[in-house]
Amino acid sequence: MSEFDVIVIGGGSTGTAVARDCAMRGFQTLLLERGDIASATVGTCAGMISSGLKYMDEPEIVDMCSDEVVHLNRIARHLIMKNPILTPMLKMSDLSTGGNFAEEYSKRAKEREVPPVLFLTPEDSIKIEPKLNPEIIASMYFEEFFIDPFRFCLLQALDAARNDAIIRTYCEVTDILTDENGVTGVEFYNRLEGKIETENAKIIVNAAGPWVPRIAGLAEATAEIRPNKGAHVIFDRRIVNVGIIARALDGRMIYLFPHENTSLLGTTALDTWEDPDILVASQDEIEYLIKSMEWVVPSLREARIIRTMEGVRPLIADWKKPEGEVTRGYEILDHDAEGVEGLISFTGGKLVMCRHMAEAATDLVAEKLGTNTECKTHLRPLPGNEDDIDILSLSKEYKVSQHALERMRARRGTEMQKVLKLLNENPSWRTTVCTCEPVIEAEVRYAIQEEFPQTLDDLRRRLRLGTGPCQATFCTYKAAAIMADEMDLSGTQFQLEVLDYLAERWKGKRPPLRDVSISQEEVLQGAYACVGNLDHEEIDYRKKPWEEVR
Ligand SMILES: Cc1cc2nc3c(=O)[nH]c(=O)nc-3n(C[C@H](O)[C@H](O)[C@H](O)COP(=O)(O)OP(=O)(O)OC[C@H]3O[C@@H](n4cnc5c(N)ncnc54)[C@H](O)[C@@H]3O)c2cc1C
Structure with missing residues (x-):
């Protein structure tokens, strides 16, 4: 058994950013994730990689987020979309809050390569977004950036691996090993092979999001968070041309964003003590979001909801105040202070600041390892961001539609050429597998060969397969x-893959199920259960190794 410098626990935005930074600084790094990369919060x-202006009263966070937007646009340009946003105003008092926002936003707009805030008349606003309530008195126009969180985390993990880190998914840390000098390693359950393993390391970084307290507890250390549930409602298409931010029924700000080829309505923010693993959006949350946004987009209720999506923000444990007043900054806990040498935990933070969080934690790792290293994660491009791509000529050369290639470019930038080269040997791999996205067979095969998915659900995160x-x-x-x-799966494994994936999709479809979605669900269940014969009793549901062991 080799000894690592660092073991990172958790393959979300924070953990993959830490693994990348540690590996780029030359530390022997192992990342352990109990599910797939980016499979949790x-x-x-x-x-949204926002300029942080929601937190105007925390200027250091606004500065940090603005800097991070600039860095992310440098290193991950191919994964980033710029969305115009309108904030419609229904009464005069909205205008004064808007004025403060406009001033702050515009200060650093040039650096982020966005125009300063504009105030628009109702007529101009409705020209941009005809679905707006005609009773608005004005609107504010500005622009923010958005990133594909799945691809971003995956590329951070792949980049870490290209810098010699070892990335292991489906490995659940079950214990932190210690001796009188502090941490020595971890014990984990390898869910793919159904066995317990251990690995040694000098430093352990606990980046387990809402599970940070549980991981710290394994070493008898303390890390408290304020768990905060957030739910989104997802619509079947881009039902608005631009993002809309508006006040909810209770005065909080909520949004309706065009997102890839869907729209996201969100989000709720509730203190929660539910298990993050079995979280579902409640009817109250769905209705609160729709009723709130209906004020500014009156036809919203007619749009088709395809699912909900929910997660737990691991906020800093700041209590006795409304959740909206809790800082969205982060803290790094050095558990040396409580006698657990070598264990570092995160609380708080956001996707947009994950690189910054990783830099701060890796500086601490370097200090503990007694080395002097420099962070380069804000300078070096993530895989695929090296150059521009000429979609038109690739479309002509490989005879794949421009639309499919545009979507492929948004996932992989220059690395899409590796996918297309597969077509030279295998011309039939042009077949479209997922028509909603769309995704062609060559990309599915490439993702399986190069991006270590273990299940169909992992492929969804790689390709947006099944999300339309x-x-x-x-x-x-x-x-x-x-x-x-x-992957040379047996017939039973094939059936289990299909059933597992459909069961996973069902979790998000069930809470908002109504109207035409019910008919569509019947078609799906009919197709798979009846035509596909997947509801017969002989399927051995215990064929996966982890089911046999548990
Ligand atoms: C509804 C909602 C909307 C949000 N919107 C935004 C936004 O627009 N912009 C933004 O910047 N931020 C946003 N955030 C915040 C942001 O998503 C989170 O702060 C951030 O993604 C947390 O990432 P993480 O890596 O710390 O946690 P996670 O993504 O939860 O990753 C932790 C990982 O640890 C793994 N893990 C847990 N236990 C173990 C174990 N025993 N062994 C191995 N692995 C383990 C988990 O499986 C998980 O993958 C939003 C959050 C929510 C809930």
Whole structure:
């Protein structure tokens, strides 16, 4: 057994950023994630890499977020979308708050390469977004950036691996090993092979999001958070041309953002003591969001909801105040102070600041290891961000539609050429597997070969497979067949993949199920249970190794 310099626990935005920074500074790094990369909180977020202006009374956070937007636009440009945003105003008092925001926002707008805030008349606002309530008295126009959280975390993990880190998914840390000098390593359950393993390290970084307190507790250390539930409602298409930010029924700010080829309505923010693993959006949350946004987009209720998405923000444990007043900054806990030498935990933070969080933690790791190293994560591009891509000529050369290639570029930038080269040997891999996104067979095969997915749900995170209007009705069989071929799955494993994936999709579809979604669900269940014969009793549900052991 080798000894690592650092073991990072958690493969969300924070953990993958730490692994990348540690590996780039030359530390022997191992990242352990109990599920897939980005399979928890970060995968439920809106992906907004905002200038931090929601937190205007915390100027250091506004500065940090503004800097991070600039860095992310340098290193991950291909994963970033710029969204215009309108904040419609329904009464005069909204104008004064808007004025303060406009002044702060505009200060650093040039650096972020966005125009300063504009105030628009109702007529101009409705020209930009015809679905707005005609009774608005004005609106504020500004621009913010959004990133694909799944690809961002995956690319951080892949970049860490290219710098010699070892990334292991489906490895759940079950104990932190210590001796009289502090931490010595971890024990973990390898869910793929169904066995307990241990690895040694000098430093352990606990980046387990809402599970940070549980991980710290394994070493008898303390890390408290204020767990805060957030839910989104997802619509089947881009129902607005621009993002809308508005006051909710209770005065909080909520948003409706076009996101990839869907729209996100969010978010709630509730103190929660529910298990983050079994969280669902409640009917109250769904209705609160719709009723609140209906004031400014009156036709919203007619749009088709495809699912909800919910997660727990691991906020800093600041109590006895409304959650909205809790800082969105982060803290790094050095557990040396309580006698657990070598254990570092995060509380708080956001996706947009994950690189900054990682830099601060890696500086501490370097200090503990007694080395003097420099952070380069804000300078070096993530894989695929090295150059521009000429979609038109690639479309002509490889005979793949420009639309499919645009979507592929948004996932992989220059590395899409590696996918397209597969077509030279395998021309039939042009077939479209997921028509909503769209995704072609070559990309599914490439992702399986190069991006270590273990399940169809992991492929969803790599490719946005099954996330569109049909919610996996038409792509699941095709993708499972490709996976069976690439990974040499047995017939039973193939069936289990399909069933597991559909069950996972069902979790988010169930809370808002109504109207036409019910008919669509019937088509899906009919297709898989009846035509696909997947509801027969003989399937051995215990064929996966971890089920046999537990
Ligand atoms: C609804 C919502 C909307 C949000 N919107 C935004 C936004 O627009 N912009 C923004 O900047 N931020 C946003 N945030 C905040 C942001 O998503 C989180 O702060 C951030 O993603 C947390 O990332 P993380 O890596 O710390 O946690 P996670 O993503 O939860 O990662 C922790 C990982 O640790 C793993 N883990 C847990 N226990 C173990 C174990 N025993 N062994 C191994 N691995 C383990 C988990 O499986 C998980 O993958 C939002 C949050 C929510 C809930």
